[in-house]
Amino acid sequence: MQQFDSIQLPESAEQLRGEVREFLTSQAARLSPPNSDFTTGHDPEFSRLLGGRGWIGMTWPRAYGGAERSFFERYVVTEELLAAGAPVSAHWIADRQSGPLLLRFGSEAQRSRYLPGITRGECFFSIGMSEPNTGSDLASVRTTATKEVEGWRINGTKLWSTDAHRNHFLIALVRTEPASDNRHAGLSQIIVDLREDGAKVRPIRNMAGGQDFNEILFDEVLVPEDRIIGEPGNGWQQVTSELAYERSGPERFLSAFRVLVEFVRAVGPDAEPRAAAVVGRAVAHLLALRRMSISVAGMLEQGKSPDVEAALVKALGNDFEKLLPEMVRLATLEDFTNNDRWSDFREVYSDTLLLSPSFTLRGGTREILRGVIARGLGLR
Amino acid sequence: MDTRGLLLDTATRIFSDHCDKALLDAAETGEFPERLFGLIRENGFHGLAMTASEVPLIESFLVLKVAGRFALPLPLAEILLGNRWLDRDDRLIAIGIGDATGARNVPWGRLADSVVAVRESGEVALLGDFTVTEGTNLAGEPRDRVVADSVESLELSDDAFSEMALSRVMLMAGALERVLELSLQYVGEREQFGRPISRFQAIQHHMAVMAAEVAAAVRAADAAAQAIEGDRFFLEVAAAKSRVGESVSVVAELAHQVHGAMGFTHEHQLHHFTRRLWAWRDEFGTELYWQTALGSHVAGLGADALWEFIATRG
Numbered sequence: 157m158q159q160f161d162s163i164q165l166p167e168s169a170e171q172l173r174g175e176v177r178e179f180l181t182s183q184a185a186r187l188s189p190p191n192s193d194f195t196t197g198h199d200p201e202f203s204r205l206l207g208g209r210g211w212i213g214m215t216w217p218r219a220y221g222g223a224e225r226s227f228f229e230r231y232v233v234t235e236e237l238l239a240a241g242a243p244v245s246a247h248w249i250a251d252r253q254s255g256p257l258l259l260r261f262g263s264e265a266q267r268s269r270y271l272p273g274i275t276r277g278e279c280f281f282s283i284g285m286s287e288p289n290t291g292s293d294l295a296s297v298r299t300t301a302t303k304e305v306e307g308w309r310i311n312g313t314k315l316w317s318t319d320a321h322r323n324h325f326l327i328a329l330v331r332t333e334p335a336s337d338n339r340h341a342g343l344s345q346i347i348v349d350l351r352e353d354g355a356k357v358r359p360i361r362n363m364a365g366g367q368d369f370n371e372i373l374f375d376e377v378l379v380p381e382d383r384i385i386g387e388p389g390n391g392w393q394q395v396t397s398e399l400a401y402e403r404s405g406p407e408r409f410l411s412a413f414r415v416l417v418e419f420v421r422a423v424g425p426d427a428e429p430r431a432a433a434v435v436g437r438a439v440a441h442l443l444a445l446r447r448m449s450i451s452v453a454g455m456l457e458q459g460k461s462p463d464v465e466a467a468l469v470k471a472l473g474n475d476f477e478k479l480l481p482e483m484v485r486l487a488t489l490e491d492f493t494n495n496d497r498w499s500d501f502r503e504v505y506s507d508t509l510l511l512s513p514s515f516t517l518r519g520g521t522r523e524i525l526r527g528v529i530a531r532g533l534g535l536r
Numbered sequence: 537m538d539t540r541g542l543l544l545d546t547a548t549r550i551f552s553d554h555c556d557k558a559l560l561d562a563a564e565t566g567e568f569p570e571r572l573f574g575l576i577r578e579n580g581f582h583g584l585a586m587t588a589s590e591v592p593l594i595e596s597f598l599v600l601k602v603a604g605r606f607a608l609p610l611p612l613a614e615i616l617l618g619n620r621w622l623d624r625d626d627r628l629i630a631i632g633i634g635d636a637t638g639a640r641n642v643p644w645g646r647l648a649d650s651v652v653a654v655r656e657s658g659e660v661a662l663l664g665d666f667t668v669t670e671g672t673n674l675a676g677e678p679r680d681r682v683v684a685d686s687v688e689s690l691e692l693s694d695d696a697f698s699e700m701a702l703s704r705v706m707l708m709a710g711a712l713e714r715v716l717e718l719s720l721q722y723v724g725e726r727e728q729f730g731r732p733i734s735r736f737q738a739i740q741h742h743m744a745v746m747a748a749e750v751a752a753a754v755r756a757a758d759a760a761a762q763a764i765e766g767d768r769f770f771l772e773v774a775a776a777k778s779r780v781g782e783s784v785s786v787v788a789e790l791a792h793q794v795h796g797a798m799g800f801t802h803e804h805q806l807h808h809f810t811r812r813l814w815a816w817r818d819e820f821g822t823e824l825y826w827q828t829a830l831g832s833h834v835a836g837l838g839a840d841a842l843w844e845f846i847a848t849r850g
Contacts, residue, residue, distance in 0.1 A: 157716065157751075158747065158751050160755045162758050162759065162850075164849055165850075170849055173847070236847075239846075240843075416842065417840075417843070418839065420838070420839040420842055421838075421840075425838060426835075426836075429832075431835070432827075432828050432835055435831035435834055436775075436828060436829065436831030436834065437778055437782075439830055439834050439842075439845070439846065440774070440775040440778040440779040440782075440826075440827065441779065443772075443775045443779075443846060444752045444753075444759070444775070444779050447755050447759055448755050451755070468747065468748050471748050472751075472752055525744075526740065526744035526745070527737075529743075529744035529747055529748065533743055534720075534724075535720075535723070535724075535735075535740050536735070
């Protein structure tokens with residue numbers, strides 16, 4: 157059974173929290189997007205400011221521009237940014253998983269080349285995993301990279317790559333050997349320069365009106381030999397090692413947080429019992445989810461790979477993010493669709509609700525996560 | 537092994553050795569488990585929560601989680617906290633919800649040497665010259681009505697009602713873990729269509745949902761227990777009773793679903809746990825009661841203080 161140890165955040169992390177809040181207060185004009193979703197605000201200037209404070213790549217070695225701080229300190233920075241609705245999308249993937257991946261599997265040359273730029277908030281990464289015919293079944297990717305004298309020749313299509321139309325690099329999962337009986341063999345991760353290599357990036361509008369994710373076409377795109385991350389053929393092991401980073405953070409339960417904030421504002425300090433109960437219920441969920449997420453940060457700090465625990469936090473957190481707008485809309489008899497006092501609530505509620513289908517899809521669907529948990533329980 | 541480990545290990549050994557189906561069935565017919573009660577006294581659990589024991593109070597609540605795992609058919613929470621509040625090692629103390637004439641929902645009030653009445657307001661009283669009308673909760677646990685001729689008000693520094701609510705939180709956390717274990721075992725053994733039902737994705741998803749709910753409930757319960765000496769104990773109990781109660785609704789339902797008709801029989805042990813879960817979530821404040829208390833407090837702090845409240849250190 158999965159254990160989530162009780163952890164008290166260290167004093168150093170709490171001190172840092174104060175600094176982050178102070179910084180956010182000074183950046184108030186850049187905040188207040190209509191929701192607290194981590195994909196909403198893409199603001200390179202804000203990312204550079206964060207990098208200047210040492211808050212990107214915080215846990216990485218100083219040699220690569222990191223701050224050698226703990227996962228708890230990183231946790232505190234990320235949750236403060238999200239809760240405030242800060243525009244974190246530009247550096248988010250690079251900080252959360254591309255950097256750690258390069259640290260673990262990348263060559264010395266790759267680390268020196270990419271990591272310092274990431275920590276400065278100047279170098280942004282996207283993920284290239286899904287394809288038109290590859291969603292949850294990630295091992296079925298068909299994009300190929302073929303070794304030639306001048307480098308790797310890439311052909312195929314990647315899909316749902318968030319911010320690829322404005323980020324610098326993509327880490328693509330590609331097939332470097334023909335598919336065999338071992339579906340997980342022959343896959344590799346390769347770095348693509350989205351501005352130089354000739355891949356065609358086509359933004360795709362989502363149903364909420366946003367234009368964050370993309371289709372990327374590779375038509376005989378040639379990249380230098382040294383763009384392969386780790387050993388060719390080791391892609392599957394590498395991709396799955398990213399998952400604990402990708403799935404356990406506060407972005408997995410805070411996407412709808414601003415809905416609760418605006419609901420509390422609208423109902424006021426003397427909320428009627430129906431409204432108060434919903435606030436209490438949501439807070440109880442948030443407290444438990446946050447503590448579980450911090451427990452996972454503790455496991456990462458100890459050098460563990462808590463894949464199952466991370467899947468569990470994400471599964472619970474995503475369900476809560478979807479439940480929250482549903483809960484609050486039925487907690488008032490007032491017509492919030494047509495009432496000035498509720499206008500801020502209406503905006504964040506509408507925005508979050510329209511984004512909510514993605515919560516249980518991105519980063520591993522609910523169904524895939526349940527499979528991971530079932531495997532952790534020894535059922536498959 | 538550290539002190540806590542030794543304590544919980546001892547509790548686990550005693551409870552697992554004695555809390556079998558026969559004992560649980562017997563207790564439901566009103567038979568007090570004297571021998572087990574004697575063992576609990578002999579092993580020092582009786583006075584564990586008393587100030588004189590010098591054992592931190594949290595340990596008593598962790599023992600209650602173990603008690604929940606085994607559906608211990610004894611009023612251990614009442615014994616622990618009653619002895620603490622009265623500061624005396626009575627043979628059997630019962631604690632119920634205070635009302636105008638005495639107390640309701642008193643576990644084993646019929647055998648109690650002392651009965652304490654706790655009100656939502658936090659007022660605590662020792663009942664005297666009482667008469668008992670026997671009753672049970674939906675798990676078949678004795679829950680008696682006590683009418684008292686005299687009442688002695690007690691001045692406690694403890695938040696008595698919250699401590700009682702936390703006792704139910706810990707019992708539920710332990711029972712939830714057990715229900716998950718029983719379900720995991722059952723789906724691995726039960727075969728249909730020529731294979732264990734654990735091979736079916738529908739069952740795997742049920743189990744994943746249960747595991748997630750149990751993990752959240754246990755984490756919430758532990759947090760409330762940790763907060764016992766802190767200044768937001770009441771609020772952490774509120775959050776835990778709400779969160780754990782929600783888990784109970786999901787986990788008990790799914791546990792019965794994966795156990796099929798077998799789990800619906802009296803002969804199977806599952807219902808000893810699920811019925812207790814259903815009973816305990818209602819005792820000392822339902823989810824709605826605690827959600828309203830917590831939500832009123834948070835709303836009173838204001839929208840811009842909401843995050844500060846959630847971003848607690850512990």
